[in-house]
Each structure stands twice: as structure tokens, then as C-alpha cells.
Amino acid sequence: MFAIVIAQLGTYFTKQGSTMNRSITPTFQIPAASFQVFTGLTILASVLLYERALVPLARALTGHPSGITILQRIGTGLVLSMLTMAVAACVEGRRVRIARENGLLDDPKSVVPMAVWWLIPQYMLCGLSDVFTIVGLQELFYEQMPVGMRSIGAAAYITVTGVGSFLSSGLISIVQGISSRCGHEWLGDNINRGNVEYFYWVLAAMSAVNFCGYVCVAKRFVYKRIGHDQGGHSSEKVSY
Known part of the structure; x- marks a missing residue:
């Protein structure tokens, strides 16, 4: 589910931006797709902040060597991905409302008088979610794979992103088909007449359900025994 949320970076987030005011000067507009740079910058800044500030603080509070457990880190990322879609839905709702107030619902090629900078929070939240979940x-x-299978484990997390892209395409087709049969397309060609914000809320709700399932599984997960530098071993049986 996390990967489905991330897949929106290159699809509907970009489509949102393409309809908004992207002008910096009278002769220059920011390409809508270039806003993904804010996700990358957030990842770079967050990794540094995480290691220098969050880990020492969390370590002092929890006594855990890493500050928080691996599963807690992933869970935090899942919560942030859910928040990403909620923020995106609110921004899209505002964009459509402004388009309606200016009589632009039937003119999808016109620029909606709303600054594209409104999209920055959802791009940054996506980056934060990536830092916690992917890392x-x-x-x-x-750490938790057998030594001989670590190369497979390294490839496994990358597979998550690829599978998410395929699932995102399938989910879009399903939502579009259901909404069309109900008489109003959510994801039609005219984004102003559609209800992309509803689609975002669906993703937020699905992310919430996914998180609940994740917590149930994480509580039953037992960390494997990891050797320490002193040569001893400890069993980290840590709940989420």
C-alpha cells in the first residue's frame, strides 16, 4: 500500500501541478514534474536529521541502541504515507473549489489561480515517508535475513516499489470503472470535473487499514538473535 501511495508522485500529483499557477516570472514556468525534487531534498535532509538528532533523542528516551526498532521505523513511514494522501486530498479539494469559483471546471487546460507551492507539503511528506519506510x-x-540470503533481501525492498506501481495502475482502473458505472468519473480526463480528492481519501483509508494489519503482524514478529561486538548474543524479542 505504501508503494501505491509513492506511485502518485509521478501520476496525479504531477497532473495536479500541471493545472496550477507555476509561474516564477512572466516568461518562466516551473515544470510540474520537477516538483519531485522536493521529495528528494526532503529525503536528503531527513536522513541527516534522523541520524544526528532523532536517533540520539529516541535512544535517550527508549534505551534502544537504534532509538526505535526497525518495525517502529517502518510503521512511522506508513503513518506518514497515510497523512500524505490526506493532505493531498485537502489540497486537491481546494484546487477544485477555486476552479469552480472561477468558472474553469469545463476548461481543464486553463491555469487555476492557485499557486503550485501548495503541493510542496505532500511532496515533502512523501519524502519523509520514504525515509522511514524504505530505509x-x-x-x-x-539484518533479519539469513546471511546467505541477504542479497535477495536487498532486492526484495526494491521489488516493493515496482509491485506498487503495477497495483496503482490496477487500482486506478478499478476506481475509474466503479465511479463510471455510478454515473460520475472520479479520474476522467478533465481533472477539474473529476474527484481526484475522493481517490486520495480512498488511498488514505486503505493506508489506515494496511497500517492496522501491519501492527497486528508486527506485534507477533520476533527479531533474530544478533551478535554483539563483545562476542555475546542477545535475543531481541521486541513488540512493535
Whole structure:
């Protein structure tokens, strides 16, 4: 489910931006797709902040060597992905409302008088979600896999993103088919007449259900025994 949310970066997030005011000067507009740079910058900044500030603080509070457990890190990312879709839905609702107030619902090629900068929070939240979830998955597949299977584990988390893209396409087709049969397309060609915000809320709800399922599984997960530098071993039986 996390990967389905991330897949929206290159699809409907970009489509949202393409209809908004992207002008910096009278002669220059920011390409809508370039806003993904804010996700990348957020990832770079967050990794540094996480290691320098969050881990020491969490370590002092929890006593855990890593500050928080691997599963807690992944869970935090899943919550952030849910928040990403909620914020995106609110921004899209505002964009459609402004389009309606300016009589632009039937003119999808016109620029909606709403600054494209409104999209930055959802791009940044996507980056934060990525930092917690993807890095957490890397740690999980590396540390908790048998030594001989670590190369497979390294590839496994990458597979998550690819599968998410396919599932996103399938989910879009399902939502479009159901909404069409109900008489109003949510994801039609005219984004102003559609209800992309409803689709975002569906993703947020599905992310919430996914998180609940994740917590149920995480509570039953037992960490494998990891050797320490002193040569001893400890069993980390840590609940989520």
C-alpha cells in the first residue's frame, strides 16, 4: 500500500501541478514534474536529521541502541504515507473549489489561480515517508535475513516499489470503472470535473487499514538473535 501511495508522485500529483499557477516570472514556468525534487531534498535532509538528532533523542528516551526498532521505523513511514494522501486530498479539494469559483471546471487546460507551492507539503511528506519506510525495509531485509540470503533481501525492498506501481495502475482502473458505472468519473480526463480528492481519501483509508494489519503482524514478529561486538548474543524479542 505504501508503494501505491509513492506511485502518485509521478501520476496525479504531477497532473495536479500541471493545472496550477507555476509561474516564477512572466516568461518562466516551473515544470510540474520537477516538483519531485522536493521529495528528494526532503529525503536528503531527513536522513541527516534522523541520524544526528532523532536517533540520539529516541535512544535517550527508549534505551534502544537504534532509538526505535526497525518495525517502529517502518510503521512511522506508513503513518506518514497515510497523512500524505490526506493532505493531498485537502489540497486537491481546494484546487477544485477555486476552479469552480472561477468558472474553469469545463476548461481543464486553463491555469487555476492557485499557486503550485501548495503541493510542496505532500511532496515533502512523501519524502519523509520514504525515509522511514524504505530505509526500515532495507534494515529489516538485511539484518533479519539469513546471511546467505541477504542479497535477495536487498532486492526484495526494491521489488516493493515496482509491485506498487503495477497495483496503482490496477487500482486506478478499478476506481475509474466503479465511479463510471455510478454515473460520475472520479479520474476522467478533465481533472477539474473529476474527484481526484475522493481517490486520495480512498488511498488514505486503505493506508489506515494496511497500517492496522501491519501492527497486528508486527506485534507477533520476533527479531533474530544478533551478535554483539563483545562476542555475546542477545535475543531481541521486541513488540512493535
